[in-house]
Amino acid sequence: MAGDTMFEVLSWSYRFIYAFLASGFTICCYMSYYKNNRIWRFLAPFLNIVLIVLNFALISYYFEPLDFIALYIGGGLAVSYMVSRLLIGKLLKPDNHLMLDMVFNLLSIGLAMLYRLSTEYSIKQAYFSIVGILAFFAVIVLMKRFEIQYKHHMLLGGSILVLLLVTQIWGTEINGSKNWIALPFANIQPSEFIKLIFVFFMACLLNEELSLKRFIKIAGSMLVIVIFFVLQRDMGSAFLFFIVFLVMLFTKDIKGYYTAASAAAAIGGAFISYFTFSYIKFRVLAWVNPWKYVAGKSYQITQSLFAVATGGLIGTGLFLGNPLFIPAVHTDFIFSAICEETGILGGIFLLTIYALLSVIGMEISSNCSNPIYSTAALGLTSLTVVQTLVIICGVLNIIPITGVTLPFISYGGSSLLSQFLNLGLLYYISSRSEIRDTRCEE
Amino acid sequence: MAYCRIILVTPVITEVIHLKDRVNIIKYVYLSLFALICLYLLYFNLFEARVISSNSYNRRLRESSENVVRGSIQDRQGEVLVKSTKYNSGVRRKYIYPRSFSHIIGYSSKNYGSSGLEATYSKELMNSSNTIEALRSKINNYSINGDNIMLTLDRSLQAYAAEQLQGKRGAIVVLRPDTGEILAMVSKPDYDPSGIQNNWESLIKDKKGPLLNRATEGLYPPGSIFKLVVSSSILKNNLQDIEVECTGEVNIGGYIIKDSESKPHGKITLDEALKYSCNSYFIKQGLRLGNKNILNEATRFRFGKSIQTDIKVSSSVFPNKIDDKNVAQQSIGQGEVLMTPMHAALMAAAIANKGIMMQPYAVSSITDNENRIIKEYKPKQIGQVMDSKTAEALRDMMVEVVNSGTGTRAKVSKVVVAGKTGTAETGENQKSHAWFVGFAPADEPTVAIAVLVENGGGGGSTAAPIASRVLKKALSIK
Numbered sequence: 001m002a003g004d005t006m007f008e009v010l011s012w013s014y015r016f017i018y019a020f021l022a023s024g025f026t027i028c029c030y031m032s033y034y035k036n037n038r039i040w041r042f043l044a045p046f047l048n049i050v051l052i053v054l055n056f057a058l059i060s061y062y063f064e065p066l067d068f069i070a071l072y073i074g075g076g077l078a079v080s081y082m083v084s085r086l087l088i089g090k091l092l093k094p095d096n097h098l099m100l101d102m103v104f105n106l107l108s109i110g111l112a113m114l115y116r117l118s119t120e121y122s123i124k125q126a127y128f129s130i131v132g133i134l135a136f137f138a139v140i141v142l143m144k145r146f147e148i149q150y151k152h153h154m155l156l157g158g159s160i161l162v163l164l165l166v167t168q169i170w171g172t173e174i175n176g177s178k179n180w181i182a183l184p185f186a187n188i189q190p191s192e193f194i195k196l197i198f199v200f201f202m203a204c205l206l207n208e209e210l211s212l213k214r215f216i217k218i219a220g221s222m223l224v225i226v227i228f229f230v231l232q233r234d235m236g237s238a239f240l241f242f243i244v245f246l247v248m249l250f251t252k253d254i255k256g257y258y259t260a261a262s263a264a265a266a267i268g269g270a271f272i273s274y275f276t277f278s279y280i281k282f283r284v285l286a287w288v289n290p291w292k293y294v295a296g297k298s299y300q301i302t303q304s305l306f307a308v309a310t311g312g313l314i315g316t317g318l319f320l321g322n323p324l325f326i327p328a329v330h331t332d333f334i335f336s337a338i339c340e341e342t343g344i345l346g347g348i349f350l351l352t353i354y355a356l357l358s359v360i361g362m363e364i365s366s367n368c369s370n371p372i373y374s375t376a377a378l379g380l381t382s383l384t385v386v387q388t389l390v391i392i393c394g395v396l397n398i399i400p401i402t403g404v405t406l407p408f409i410s411y412g413g414s415s416l417l418s419q420f421l422n423l424g425l426l427y428y429i430s431s432r433s434e435i436r437d438t439r440c441e442e
Numbered sequence: 443m444a445y446c447r448i449i450l451v452t453p454v455i456t457e458v459i460h461l462k463d464r465v466n467i468i469k470y471v472y473l474s475l476f477a478l479i480c481l482y483l484l485y486f487n488l489f490e491a492r493v494i495s496s497n498s499y500n501r502r503l504r505e506s507s508e509n510v511v512r513g514s515i516q517d518r519q520g521e522v523l524v525k526s527t528k529y530n531s532g533v534r535r536k537y538i539y540p541r542s543f544s545h546i547i548g549y550s551s552k553n554y555g556s557s558g559l560e561a562t563y564s565k566e567l568m569n570s571s572n573t574i575e576a577l578r579s580k581i582n583n584y585s586i587n588g589d590n591i592m593l594t595l596d597r598s599l600q601a602y603a604a605e606q607l608q609g610k611r612g613a614i615v616v617l618r619p620d621t622g623e624i625l626a627m628v629s630k631p632d633y634d635p636s637g638i639q640n641n642w643e644s645l646i647k648d649k650k651g652p653l654l655n656r657a658t659e660g661l662y663p664p665g666s667i668f669k670l671v672v673s674s675s676i677l678k679n680n681l682q683d684i685e686v687e688c689t690g691e692v693n694i695g696g697y698i699i700k701d702s703e704s705k706p707h708g709k710i711t712l713d714e715a716l717k718y719s720c721n722s723y724f725i726k727q728g729l730r731l732g733n734k735n736i737l738n739e740a741t742r743f744r745f746g747k748s749i750q751t752d753i754k755v756s757s758s759v760f761p762n763k764i765d766d767k768n769v770a771q772q773s774i775g776q777g778e779v780l781m782t783p784m785h786a787a788l789m790a791a792a793i794a795n796k797g798i799m800m801q802p803y804a805v806s807s808i809t810d811n812e813n814r815i816i817k818e819y820k821p822k823q824i825g826q827v828m829d830s831k832t833a834e835a836l837r838d839m840m841v842e843v844v845n846s847g848t849g850t851r852a853k854v855s856k857v858v859v860a861g862k863t864g865t866a867e868t869g870e871n872q873k874s875h876a877w878f879v880g881f882a883p884a885d886e887p888t889v890a891i892a893v894l895v896e897n898g899g900g901g902g903s904t905a906a907p908i909a910s911r912v913l914k915k916a917l918s919i920k
Binding site for chain 1: 464465466468469472473475476477479480482483484486487490491492494495497499500501502
């Protein structure tokens with residue numbers, strides 16, 4: 001480890017530089033979204049690259065001698081970022097690269113923070129990122145050749161069922177949830193991929209007029225999915241799917257009765273499961289009064305609160321806090337680690353970036369004329385947004401903690417891959433709306 | 443053809459507009475949720491982070507203590523009470539007056555966490571606000587000197603008060619009524635904070651509970667000092683001039699409550715009743731007022747509510763029970779009514795301060811290692827618990843209590859003292875708890891006091907003389 005004191009001074013001072021650059025990047029993103037002119041469009045990726053380079057340079061300096069792996073990851077990230085920007089320009093000709101800028105910003109923060117927490121995880125996550133970026137382009141190419149229509153809903157629903165059954169039968173238990181499948185080369189989490197299929201499945205079903213009969217069909221399939229998740233003790237997914245389902249239903253449900261009924265059913269279900277499943281009760285109790293169980297069931301959440309409370313406004317500086325005191329910090333609780341070392345300002349930058357991603361996603365949904373794709377864009381965006389809100393509120397103890405990942409930041413191959421696929425699908429849908437616009441002008 | 447097109451297009455358009463509206467609604471819901479979390483983070487940082495990070499389960503406090511010379515703690519005259527010195531082998535924290543300040547200052551231990559002000563101000567004591575100094579110490583690998591805290595307490599008064607409770611179990615709280623500054627806060631039995639590392643096991647096993655801060659966390663039946671609350675309600679409802687017959691005991695459906703020594707007081711009004719602490723009078727008036735009035739008054743006096751201060755104060759309890767037996771008991775501060783000595787002192791201080799209760803505080807300022815003031819704490823009001831006329835009337839009656847009533851042993855020469863005694867029954871075959879609350883000088887109060895002696899016997903005979911001595915000493919300090 002490097003000459004401690006010199007590094008400490010550097011990291012301590014870098015907090016200010018980071019806060020300055022990150023706020024600059026955030027402002028650039030918002031400006032280029034609302035005033036799409038050339039300066040902002042250039043400045044955003046420029047600041048992004050500067051941030052990537054500086055973050056990883058600092059990390060590399062921490063280790064003695066200079067850690068080249070950190071430099072490779074930083075460099076690789078910067079290069080793949082530029083290449084992706086060029087490629088997507090060729091492939092879809094989007095009018096800006098804002099989503100890609102923001103996603104790479106999140107990705108770089110995630111990789112940097114993971115490297116700080118555990119080198120091993122960060123290196124793995126870097127490989128996952130490469131796979132993710134490739135999948136991102138692959139799904140765009142694939143979607144260009146394949147038009148999803150109502151008739152595909154049986155195929156989509158069937159594949160969801162198969163994946164759920166496979167998990168139920170061959171699934172292995174990791175961290176208390178039986179939602180993993182162990183393959184020779186990796187453990188994968190099918191629910192991450194079911195998410196995307198689910199969004200298109202629901203988008204197809206909701207495309208037809210919403211009669212009672214149809215609603216029963218939709219609600220029935222929703223119920224089957226939720227029951228599977230509950231059996232696999234994956235409350236995070238059950239909750240996430242249901243909220244996204246409600247949001248999608250809400251946009252198609254003229255009078256709102258069906259949405260209200262579903263929400264009521266969900267609340268009822270939540271009550272029942274509170275009394276039926278001890279692990280849910282456990283989490284609710286830990287949430288209601290964390291300080292009472294500070295040494296027991298609330299250990300994780302209180303450690304997270306300590307981290308956030310210690311960080312203050314601009315944080316302790318990278319490597320100068322103690323985020324490793326929090327169990328599972330690299331997956332569920334990475335937001336607390338970021339808040340400890342870059343301060344709540346660092347947390348707020350992330351929140352504003354996720355907020356802009358949600359605005360852009362909703363815009364894509366509004367601009368798309370094909371109802372199936374429009375609803376799908378809404379669902380895809382909601383997946384990211386709801387997941388972000390759920391985990392951030394969870395680690396701040398605003399709601400009980402549910403184990404979902406922070407998109408593009410938390411460690412996890414399946415989750416990262418699924419988020420890149422999600423991004424690819426959104427990019428594809430946004431390009432569709434453009435094709436339609438030009439056609440209309442003709 | 444055109445007609446056909448309209449029919450075909452119309453539903454599509456309505457659907458699209460309808461959908462767009464909904465999507466917009468969801469967009470704004472998402473945006474506001476993100477904004478709310480940002481606001482919550484700011485709120486958390488401003489108002490909650492302090493308390494949370496000073497929790498003794500926060501391992502960071504111990505992790506960083508290795509490289510830090512914890513700041514010193516000084517009394518209101520600037521006298522050092524606690525300081526840390528760096529030796530080659532590490533940092534040693536020295537408690538110069540270990541026993542007299544054990545609960546208010548508390549301990550700070552690597553293995554057993556921290557308590558008292560050492561816990562509340564851990565963050566300040568371990569961090570330097572002197573940025574240049576902090577940076578320099580990092581570069582040179584010196585240890586950091588944490589900030590110092592200045593107390594509102596007076597060392598000599600604290601030691602004197604502690605002496606008065608020597609060998610007893612109990613608590614004394616001395617406050618400035620107009621600011622809420624805590625001048626002294628003693629809890630006995632005490633412990634030596636520097637020996638916490640070696641004596642932990644025996645301390646937590648000790649049945650006398652030396653680690654408990656009785657002044658803030660001890661809940662006791664207030665007994666007759668609660669009559670001040672009932673008196674305030676009587677005055678408010680204009681019942682003070684009603685004559686009540688005292689025969690020495692009251693019978694409530696077979697349940698008999700006696701006056702002390704079963705002495706009948708005859709026909710009396712409020713001022714006489716308070717002066718001699720007549721149980722019959724307060725029970726009868728209490729039943730007349732009813733549970734609702736007394737509960738309201740107690741709530742206004744902050745029973746059942748939390749009191750914000752530098753260290754944790756338990757909430758006093760007033761149960762909501764409406765049957766005559768309970769109302770009768772509660773009117774004389776018995777039954778399930780419970781109060782902390784800190785709260786009792788605040789009650790006296792509020793009467794002294796024209797009905798305004800001030801928030802108690804023990805830390806007046808924080809200074810960095812070059813003695814520059816980083817932060818100063820200003821007095822804050824809890825609120826107006828009674829109007830100034832009621833407060834004045836209560837004060838006059840309390841003066842009589844000390845002058846020629848149950849509290850004559852609280853007199854201080856050349857000063858008019860106002861006060862109220864309390865003798866709280868604790869059960870069969872146990873000596874009562876002795877209470878005294880009061881303030882002085884009566885016309886322009888500068889100190890308010892609460893004295894509690896566990897199983898000390900009569901308030902007038904045990905607590906009042908202690909209060910007299912402590913008040914005399916307290917009146918001499920600046």
